[in-house]
Amino acid sequence: xxxxxxxxxxxxxxxxxxxxxxxxxxxxxxxxxxxxxxxxxxxxxxxxxxxxxxxxxxxxxxxxxxxxxxxxxxxxxxxxxxxxxxxxxxxxxxxxxxxxxxxxxxxxxxxxxxxxxxxxxxxxxxxxxxxxxxxxxxxxxxxxxxxxxxxxxxxxxxxxxxxxxxxxxxxxxxxxxxxxxxxxxxxxxxxxxxxxxxxxxxxxxxxxxxxxxxxxxxxxxxxxxxxxxxxxxxxxxxxxxxxxxxxxxxxxxxxxxxxxxxxxxxxxxxxxxxxxxxxxxxxxxxxxxxxx
Amino acid sequence: xxxxxxxxxxxxxxxxxxxxxxxxxxxxxxxxxxxxxxxxxxxxxxxxxxxxxxxxxxxxxxxxxxxxxxxxxxxxxxxxxxxxxxxxxxxxxxxxxxxxxxxxxxxxxxxxxxxxxxxxxxxxxxxxxxxxxxxxxxxxxxxxxxxxxxxxxxxxxxxxxxxxxxxxxxxxxxxxxxxxxxxxxxxxxxxxxxxxxxxxxxxxxxxxxxxxxxxxxxxxxxxxxxxxxxxxxxxxxxxxxxxxxxxxxxxxxxxxxxxxxxxxxxxxxxxxxxxxxxxxxxxxxxxxxxxxxxxxxxxxxxxxxxxxxxxxxxxxxxxxxxxxxxxxxxxxxxxxxxxxxxxxxxxxxxxxxxxxxxxxxxxxxxxxxxxxxxxxxxxxxxxxxxxxxxxxxxxxxxxxxxxxxxxxxxxxxxxxxxxxxxxxxxxxxxxxxxxxxxxxxxxxxxxxxxxxxxxxxxxxxxxxxx
Numbered sequence: 001x002x003x004x005x006x007x008x009x010x011x012x013x014x015x016x017x018x019x020x021x022x023x024x025x026x027x028x029x030x031x032x033x034x035x036x037x038x039x040x041x042x043x044x045x046x047x048x049x050x051x052x053x054x055x056x057x058x059x060x061x062x063x064x065x066x067x068x069x070x071x072x073x074x075x076x077x078x079x080x081x082x083x084x085x086x087x088x089x090x091x092x093x094x095x096x097x098x099x100x101x102x103x104x105x106x107x108x109x110x111x112x113x114x115x116x117x118x119x120x121x122x123x124x125x126x127x128x129x130x131x132x133x134x135x136x137x138x139x140x141x142x143x144x145x146x147x148x149x150x151x152x153x154x155x156x157x158x159x160x161x162x163x164x165x166x167x168x169x170x171x172x173x174x175x176x177x178x179x180x181x182x183x184x185x186x187x188x189x190x191x192x193x194x195x196x197x198x199x200x201x202x203x204x205x206x207x208x209x210x211x212x213x214x215x216x217x218x219x220x221x222x223x224x225x226x227x228x229x230x231x232x233x234x235x236x237x238x239x240x241x242x243x244x245x246x247x248x249x250x251x252x253x254x255x256x257x258x259x260x261x262x263x264x265x266x267x268x269x270x271x272x273x274x275x276x277x278x279x280x281x282x283x284x285x286x287x288x289x290x291x292x
Numbered sequence: 293x294x295x296x297x298x299x300x301x302x303x304x305x306x307x308x309x310x311x312x313x314x315x316x317x318x319x320x321x322x323x324x325x326x327x328x329x330x331x332x333x334x335x336x337x338x339x340x341x342x343x344x345x346x347x348x349x350x351x352x353x354x355x356x357x358x359x360x361x362x363x364x365x366x367x368x369x370x371x372x373x374x375x376x377x378x379x380x381x382x383x384x385x386x387x388x389x390x391x392x393x394x395x396x397x398x399x400x401x402x403x404x405x406x407x408x409x410x411x412x413x414x415x416x417x418x419x420x421x422x423x424x425x426x427x428x429x430x431x432x433x434x435x436x437x438x439x440x441x442x443x444x445x446x447x448x449x450x451x452x453x454x455x456x457x458x459x460x461x462x463x464x465x466x467x468x469x470x471x472x473x474x475x476x477x478x479x480x481x482x483x484x485x486x487x488x489x490x491x492x493x494x495x496x497x498x499x500x501x502x503x504x505x506x507x508x509x510x511x512x513x514x515x516x517x518x519x520x521x522x523x524x525x526x527x528x529x530x531x532x533x534x535x536x537x538x539x540x541x542x543x544x545x546x547x548x549x550x551x552x553x554x555x556x557x558x559x560x561x562x563x564x565x566x567x568x569x570x571x572x573x574x575x576x577x578x579x580x581x582x583x584x585x586x587x588x589x590x591x592x593x594x595x596x597x598x599x600x601x602x603x604x605x606x607x608x609x610x611x612x613x614x615x616x617x618x619x620x621x622x623x624x625x626x627x628x629x630x631x632x633x634x635x636x637x638x639x640x641x642x643x644x645x646x647x648x649x650x651x652x653x654x655x656x657x658x659x660x661x662x663x664x665x666x667x668x669x670x671x672x673x674x675x676x677x678x679x680x681x682x683x684x685x686x687x688x689x690x691x692x693x694x695x696x697x698x699x700x701x702x703x704x705x706x707x708x709x710x711x712x713x714x715x716x717x718x719x720x721x722x723x724x725x726x727x728x729x730x731x732x733x734x735x736x737x738x739x740x741x742x743x744x745x746x747x748x749x750x751x752x753x754x755x756x757x758x
Contacts, residue, residue: 053360082360083360
C-alpha cells in the first residue's frame, strides 16, 4: 500500500516541479525506499482493543490475544485487550468515554455506540448470524417452551443479547418472561449454561457460539428446546480517535486474516472463521431489541 | 592464677561440679543460639512464604480486574487484604507502569527496590513484586510491602523467652548439678576428711559403707586399712614403749655400771695408794736400811739393796700410774679444770706432733662429781681417739658454761670420718660418751666428714650437776 502512495506522489511531482528537482528526487528515491515509514496507527498507540465481557476476562484474553498480537504486529503499534466488569459498564465506557479504539461489542450495542460515540463500523464476524438457544438438562421434563412455565431460566446480563433475544422469543410464544417463569441473571454464558447443568436452575439461555464452544461432556447432558431468531454477528468498529487510514488498515488486516496462515492461526482460538465487510444498516434492525 | 593456687581449685568435688556446670552452660548456650537462629530463619521464611503466597494470590485474582479495568472492585478486594497486620502497602500498576491502586503507607510515586528475602531487608519493609498475567499476557504488576516490625517483635519475644527459659534451665541445672554433685561426692569428701584424720593420727575414724559401688568398696577398703594401721600402730607403740623402757633400763644399768666402775676405780686407786704405797715405802725404807747398815759395806748387800730400791721405785711408778688411770687424784684434790689441764699437759708430752689447746672459761669449780668425772672421761676418750685415728696436728678443747648449761666442744683438724660411715654407726667409744652424757640428761652430737676433722658438741644442764 505504501508503495502505491509513493508512486502517486512521484508522478504528481513530475508534472509540478522543474528538472533539477526531478534529478534530486531521483537521487533521493532509493533512500526513501530504504527509510522506514512511520506506522499508520502510531497516533493511537497503544491501540485499545475493547471486547464485550461475554465470557470471563481470562477466556477473553485466551480467545482474543492472538488476534491482538496479529494486529499489533502488522500495525506496528501495541494492541491491548480490555474489557469491562459487565455489559452496562462496557457500554457506558464505550458511549461516554470512547475508551476502546477497536470495539468488539454485541450487535445490539453497536447502534448506540455509533450514534452516541461516533464509532465507525469496519467489519463483522464472518458468520451467517447469531441466535440464542434455550437448553435444559437432558434428563429433565422440559422439552418445549411451555414446559418452562413456573420454572427458573438462567440467562446472562439483562442487557445481554441472549437475554433480549430469549425474552422476545418467549414473548412471541405467548409467555411473559416476567410473570410465567423466573429469569435468573448470571455473569456469563458459561455461568448460565452451568447453572442448569448443575441443577441450580431448570434451564439456561445463552448465545449459540458459546454453547457450541462448551465442553462436549456438558453438551451431551443438555437438550436444546428452542432457538431464537438470528441477528447479524459481532460488529467490529473503531472509535473516532482512529484515523481513516488506520481504520482502513485495521479493516484490511481483519478482512485478510482468514487468507493467511498467520491470520488463521490467530483465528483458531475463536469459534468464528474470519471477518467480512459489514453494513451498518444490518445492525440498525436490531436496535429495537435494545429499546426493549 | 590465684584460683589455680586456691585449695578449692584442687578439690575434686569442685572440679567435677565446675566441669559439668561449664559443659552444661556451653551446651545450653549453643542450644539457645541455635534456637534463636532457627526462630529467626523460621520467621523470615514464614514471612517470605506468606508474602509470596499472598502476592501470587493477589496477582492471580487481579488479572480479570485488570483486563476489565475494574479498579474500583479490585481496590475493594485489596482493601480487605491491606488490613492484614504485617502488610505495609499494596500498589497495583498497569501495563504502562502507571499506579492505578495505592493502599497503605505508600504514595503512588513510591517504588522501593525489590528485596530477595526478608533477612536481607535494611529499611524495615520487605518489598516484593509480582507480575499480573492473564493467559500468559502481562496485565500489570502488584507491589507489596511487608513491615518487619511485627516479625522482629515476634523474634525478639521468642528470643527473650528462649533466653529466659535457658537462664532458668541453667540456674536449675547448676543448682541440681551442685546438689547431685555434692551428694555424689559427699562420700568422697568424707573419705578425704577421714584420710586427713588418719594422717593426723586419729585411727578411730570410720567411713560409712552404705553402697556397694566403687566409692563404697573404697570406703570399706579404707576402713579395713585404717583398722590394720591402727592395730599395727598400737603394736608399734607398745613395742616402742617397751623398747623405751628397755632403753631406759639399759641406760640406768650403764649409768650404774659406770658409777660402779668409777667407784671401783676410785676404791682401787685408794687401796693401791693406801696399801701398796705403804708397803713399797716400807720396802724402800728397809732396803735403804739394809744398804746403809750393811756390815763392812758388803758390796753384794749394797748391790742387792740398791736393786730392791730400784725395783720398788719402779713398782711405785707403775702403781702411781695405775692410780692415775683409775682415778686421777688431782680431780679430787684440785678440781676438774686442773685435772683436765694436767691430762692435756701429759697428753701433749706424750704426743709432741699434735698440739692440744684448751680454753676453759666460766665458773667450773662446782659442777659435781658425776659431771666432773664424765667431762674428764670424755676428754680422755676423745684425746685417746685422736691419737688412734685422727692424725691431727691440732686439737681445741673448749669448756664453758652459761646460766643453764655446761658446754664442751672438742674438735680436731684430722682426717675425720666419712659421712656415710658416721651415719651408719658409732664406735663403742662414741656410744660410751653418748651414754655418759644422756645419763646426765645432756645432749651429745658430733659432726665430721672425710678430711674435715671431727667435732664433738656436748651440752649438760647445770641443774643436774650435783
